[in-house]
Amino acid sequence: MPTPADVWAAFDAMRQQGPLVQNITNYVAMDLSANALLAAGASPAMVHAREEAADFAGIAGxxxxxxxxxSPSWVESMHDAARVARERGTPWVLDPVAAGATSYRTKTAAELLELNPTVVRGNASEILALAGAAGSGKGVDSTDASSAAVDAAADLAGRTGGVVAVTGDVDVVTDGTRTVRVTGGDPMMAKVTAMGCAASAIVGAFLATADEPLLATVCALAVFGLAGERAAVGSPGPGTLRWRLLDELYTLNERAVISGVRLS
Amino acid sequence: MPTPADVWAAFDAMRQQGPLVQNITNYVAMDLSANALLAAGASPAMVHAREEAADFAGIAGxxxxxxxxxSPSWVESMHDAARVARERGTPWVLDPVAAGATSYRTKTAAELLELNPTVVRGNASEILALAGAAGSGKGVDSTDASSAAVDAAADLAGRTGGVVAVTGDVDVVTDGTRTVRVTGGDPMMAKVTAMGCAASAIVGAFLATADEPLLATVCALAVFGLAGERAAVGSPGPGTLRWRLLDELYTLNERAVISGVRLS
Amino acid sequence: MPTPADVWAAFDAMRQQGPLVQNITNYVAMDLSANALLAAGASPAMVHAREEAADFAGIAGxxxxxxxxxSPSWVESMHDAARVARERGTPWVLDPVAAGATSYRTKTAAELLELNPTVVRGNASEILALAGAAGSGKGVDSTDASSAAVDAAADLAGRTGGVVAVTGDVDVVTDGTRTVRVTGGDPMMAKVTAMGCAASAIVGAFLATADEPLLATVCALAVFGLAGERAAVGSPGPGTLRWRLLDELYTLNERAVISGVRLS
Incomplete structure (x- = not known):
């Protein structure tokens, strides 16, 4: 079981190294993902053209x-980049946004799963849809409690040989054998678009500079949740929360992490 | 004539139901539109790939x-989604951004108009261009006063059988027979990109949970304008205004709506 | 050597005229670029479809x-728009983001350079890569000090017949003969994505309303840096900095510009 001190050590190492994180992400999430990576200390690159996605995966952390x-051309780039990452042992994260909502989405996510993502991060609906269980997907918001998807996550981790994280009120991270719960965040975070996507980006940054995917994922989600929790204090609404979250990712220090992170 | 109490009732009903709103919108507007929908209480989905746009329109509110x-492929998705919406009786909104500025834009907007949008929302230049009158379109900013476009709006509503809203200093909403004016907002809102697009998205949310398109449009624009007006108080500039608007959409309560909305 | 009074005069003229600036820019930068242009007083249009990019370049300032x-289709639009701009004597800016990071990027930037951009604005790595010198490009962040790229910039300006700006701790602007240094900004600006892209957009606005490209570029960068410098005061992190920068672009007055701009 990782400790808050482990979280701080992983965060500090990531900030020291400032890893280059390639994102092939959605139009809505690009801004928040890039800004969250920068604020946390990583170096984001949004590179998705088929002409360069694989090339870039070769130099990304x-x-x-x-x-x-x-769109079809982006899906090809996703495959190209994931394939290069797998071949080179570069960690890669799959965020199966709204898997289950349309057949195109579910099929795309399932095909990418074949390329053994180091980490899959989704909400309960998405993880259930991916695992083939019956989710009640409604857009990109989760309508299942995280806990209901824990079995599906473990099953999925068994299939990919990687880590699966189900985020929600409590985040559950599992490699099929070990399971860690991260408590934190704030319900208002669900009122800011692309929060889950930004969490996935931060997972990428931690994976780039940590040896162990389960630990890296737990640490990343703990830091992101803590930043959101602190940002929500005194925020009248989601507009304020969003920019304060970036400030928190930038300013979080050892004392705040050690006293604020809750793992079980 | 709807009353401020009607506006509150429509807003409250929308928040209770949290409708799923599909957006095929521009890259600049996606962030603000999704965040405005979330803050107001709806559930946004940005789904535009041809492979899934029609599918998704079948489940959206x-x-x-x-x-x-x-781009050409997006235009196809727009037609697909609008066609499904029309067939199923799902309300749909057309926002003809910068119609009149290039022939490609004017042609695309005119073709979508054939699919009988439930509501068309634009600024005066755009509505004039769409109605075939001579606008002096200059990018996406309106250079005509809203009032000049009122006749064009009524004419357009007669052609589509739906509602047309011309937004500006005063918003004018008409179904060709009835006309309602919504006073509110703040001039500084024009200094934040995609404000009109976000207003269109909010119209979509209200349409999903109201029976009557004219009423829904008036209520949506009244709520959006009020949020902007309140957000502008004490904002030194458009940076602050933007996030405060989201906070206001999230926190607006009955008292604020009843005392703040001005319809005529 | 331009004076702070020249900077104010150029800024004031730009605000009076509110030029229409066409942007074919990246997904991450669209939001901040459009909002920065609006806040500063220009009129942004994000128009990149091949069906209208050239058309629009004909009416843009x-x-x-x-x-x-x-992506390949966007690159075609870039060529179309740049070609129209060159033919009509409309100023155009090239921002060679992450040139040097992949061969696709370097090749695209080099080809656009053949169309004689009025101004090229990049960080040191990008300018070095473009000039054919050896940069150590790492994503979009600069890993070379601006000063190292000054020779490359002058060389590049000689080749294009235009102006080249290398931004960093100190911004260096040259037309191959004259060189002006702009001191300002804040290191925290590098923690907000698309800051350089927004600076390029503001350069476009000033070019549209000034006669002299070197002066316009110096004035634009001086105003943008000053806004960022003032925004950083008291900002706990990059989230806050971003929206305050927009407020500053909106509120900057003669006194602040005259007393704050530092050129050498």
Whole structure:
């Protein structure tokens, strides 16, 4: 079981190294993902053209693939980049946004799953849809409690050989054997678009500079949730929350992390 | 004539139901539109790929089509989604951004108009261009006063059988027979990009949960304008205004709506 | 050597005229670029479809081409718009984002350079890559000090017959003969995505309303840097900095410009 001190050590190492994180992500999430990566200390690159996606995956420290806004040419780039990442042992994250909502989305996510993502991060509906269980997907918002998807996550992790994270009120991270719960965040975070996508991007940054995917994922989600939780204090609404979250990712220090992170 | 109490009732009903609103909108507007929908209480989905746009229109409570950043494949998706919406009786909104500025834009907007949008929302230049009158379109900013476009709006509503809203200093909403004016907002709102697009998205949310398109449009624009007006108080500039608007959409309560909305 | 009074005069003239600036820019930068242009007093249009890019370049006061997120059809639009701009004597700006990072990017930037951009604005890595010198490009962040790229910039300006600006701790602007340094900004600006892209957009606005490209570029960068410098005061992190920068672009007055701008 990782400790808050482990979280701080992983965060500090990431900030020191400032890893280059390639994102093939949706149009809505690009802004928040890039800004969250910069604020946290990483170096984002939004590179998705088929002409360069594979090239870039060869120099990135991690690759984040997010299917939020899909088109056939982007799906090809996602495959190219994920394939290069797998071949080179570069960690890559799959964010199966709204899997289950349309057949195109579910099929795309399932095909990417074949390329063994280091980490899959989604909400309960998305993880259930991916695992083939019956989710009640309604757009990109989760309508299932995270806990209901825990079995599906473990099953999925068994299939990919990687880590699966189900985020929600409590985040559950599993590699099929070990399971860690991260408590934190704030319900108002669900009122800001692309929060989950930004969390996936931060997972990518931690994966790039940590040896162990389960630990990296737990640490990333703990830091992101803590930043959101702190940002929500005194925020009248989601507009304020969004920019304060970036300030928190930038200013979080050892004391705040050690005293604020809650793992179980 | 709707009353401020009607506006509150429509807003409250929308928040209770949290409708799923599909947006095929421009790259610049996606962020603000999605965040405005979330803050107001709806559930946004940005789904525009031809492979899934029609599918998704089948499950959405409303569809918002915005031609701000065009490409041929997106235009096809717009037609697909609008056609499904029309067939199923799902309300859909057309936002003819910068119609009149290039022939491609004017042609695209005119073709979508054939699919009988439930509501068309634009500024005076755009509505004039769409109605075939001579606008002096200059990018996406309106250079005609809203009032000049009122006749064009009524004419357009007669052609589509739907509602047409001309937004500006005063918003004018008409179904060709009845006309309602919504006073509110703040001039600084014009200094934030995609404000009109976000207003269109909010119209979509209200359409999804109201029976009557004219009423829904008036209520949506009244709520959006009030949020902007309140957000502008004490804002030194458009940067602050933008996030405060989201906070206001999230926190607006009955008292604020009843005392703040001005219809005539 | 321009004076702070020249900067104010150019800014004031730009605000009076509110030029229409066409941007073919990347997905991440669209939001901040459009909002920065609006806040500063210009009229942005994000028009990149091949069906209308050339048309629109014919009516724009300036064209800004940014290769941040590339795809083949957009590259064609970039060429179309730049060609129209050159033919008509409309100023156009090239922002060679991450040139040097992939061969696709470097090749695209080099080809656009053949169309004689009025201004090229990049960080040191990008300018070095473009000039054929050896940059150590790492994503979109600069890893070379601006000063190292000054020779490359002068060389490049000689080749295009235009102006080249290398932005960093100190911005260096040259037409190959004259060189002006602009001191300002804040290191935290590098923690907000698309800041450089927004600076390029503002250069476009000033070019549209000034006679002299070197002066226009110096004035634009001085105003943008000053806005960022003032926004950083008291900002706890990059989230706050971003919206305050927009407020500053909107509120900057003669006194602030005269007392704050530092040129050498």
């Amino acid at each position: 991690a690759v984040v693939v997010n299917i939020g806004t899909l | 409303a569809v918002v089509v915005n031609i701000g950043t065009l | 300036a064209v800004v081409v940014n290769i941040g997120t590339l």
